[in-house]
Amino acid sequence: xGLYAERVRPRLLDATLRGPALAxxxxxxxxxxxxxxxxxxxxxxxxQPWLPAAVRGVWAVEPSAAALRLARERRAASAVPVTIAGDxxxxxxxxxxxxxxxxxxxxLCGIPDPVAALREVARVLRPGAALxxxxxxxxxxxxxxxxxxxxxxxxxxxxxxVLDRDVPALLAEAGFTAVQLRTYVEAGTSRVSGYTYExxxxxxx
Numbered sequence: 001x002g003l004y005a006e007r008v009r010p011r012l013l014d015a016t017l018r019g020p021a022l023a024x025x026x027x028x029x030x031x032x033x034x035x036x037x038x039x040x041x042x043x044x045x046x047x048q049p050w051l052p053a054a055v056r057g058v059w060a061v062e063p064s065a066a067a068l069r070l071a072r073e074r075r076a077a078s079a080v081p082v083t084i085a086g087d088x089x090x091x092x093x094x095x096x097x098x099x100x101x102x103x104x105x106x107x108l109c110g111i112p113d114p115v116a117a118l119r120e121v122a123r124v125l126r127p128g129a130a131l132x133x134x135x136x137x138x139x140x141x142x143x144x145x146x147x148x149x150x151x152x153x154x155x156x157x158x159x160x161x162v163l164d165r166d167v168p169a170l171l172a173e174a175g176f177t178a179v180q181l182r183t184y185v186e187a188g189t190s191r192v193s194g195y196t197y198e199x200x201x202x203x204x205x
Contacts, residue, residue, distance in 0.1 A: 038124060092120040
């Protein structure tokens with residue numbers, strides 16, 4: 001990774017992925033988590049304050065060393081212990097059926113092969129376990145989707161993610177079922193950058 005991606009972007013994301021509306025969305029995404037939880041795209045630990053007391057521990061997958069350094073204070077202030085469990089969600093070095101739940105917030109947009117990552121998440125979840133997710137992605141109207149496609153190159157360079165990931169299709173292809181998603185436009189954003197999928201998906205087995 002270059003200097004911008006390695007040092008600047010993690011700080012930019014830490015600053016921009018906060019705020020009252022995003023905090024409440026994170027709280028909703030974390031609600032109901034319990035036991036041992038896998039979090040892909042742990043980032044700078046912005047979900048850590050919202051983890052329920054029923055969570056025994058978080059196994060964090062995060063490629064950015066800078067983001068993990070930014071997370072230190074949040075980890076130290078939390079009663080939930082965090083284990084760094086790898087840097088690539090597409091190839092998890094974790095046993096099958098290991099976790100009680102998984103968490104992904106604004107992560108799938110930045111993974112080169114999100115289906116591979118979701119299949120790995122499904123593999124390490126116990127039967128009936130849920131993936132809690134909060135992701136931006138493909139808007140349903142073609143006009144917005146067209147602008148998302150046009151903006152992908154710039155957004156990938158600046159924020160490290162694409163705008164038009166079809167979240168329900170990715171989940172289905174990776175083997176998740178019983179998907180419960182609500183969609184909305186994130187407050188203070190446009191449909192191009194802020195069309196949001198929030199909810200849970202179960203492993204199909």
